[in-house]
Amino acid sequence: MGELGHLPLSVEATAYFTVAEALPNAARHSGATRVSVEADRRAEVLRVEVAHDGVGGAWERDGSGLTGIRRRVEAHDGTLTLTSPPGGPTRMKVELPCAS
Incomplete structure (x- = not known):
């Protein structure tokens, strides 16, 4: 993974919050043995993905x-896609616009 370049502070904070919240959730609830975090920037969009091999079935409430x-x-005009079928794996993909 290469350099992400300069990002607006609000985008950095949102990406940090995403990962900082997703990792403990995975540790507490999923039974995962592996968790991965990937981030990349394509044009003016930062993509962050947190994935794990846990039991799946994650849902929002x-x-x-x-x-x-x-x-x-969503407060930063971004999107979150959650895929977590029963039996796993779980993938949370976040896309954040980062044009300054």
């Missing part, structure tokens, strides 16, 4: 960490 992540991402 009021007050959950996933709902908090979605709210923060």
Whole structure:
């Protein structure tokens, strides 16, 4: 993975929050033995993906960490895609516009 370049502070903070919330969620709830975090920038979009090999079945509900992540991402005109079928794996992909 290469250099992501200069990012607006709000994008950096949102990406950090995403990962900082997703990792403990995976550790507490998934039974995962492997977790990966990837980030890359294509043009003016930062993509962050957190994936794990846990039991799957993650879903958003009021007050959950996933709902908090979605709210923060959408506040920056970003998108969050969650894929977590029963039996796993789980993938959370976040895309954040980063034009300054």
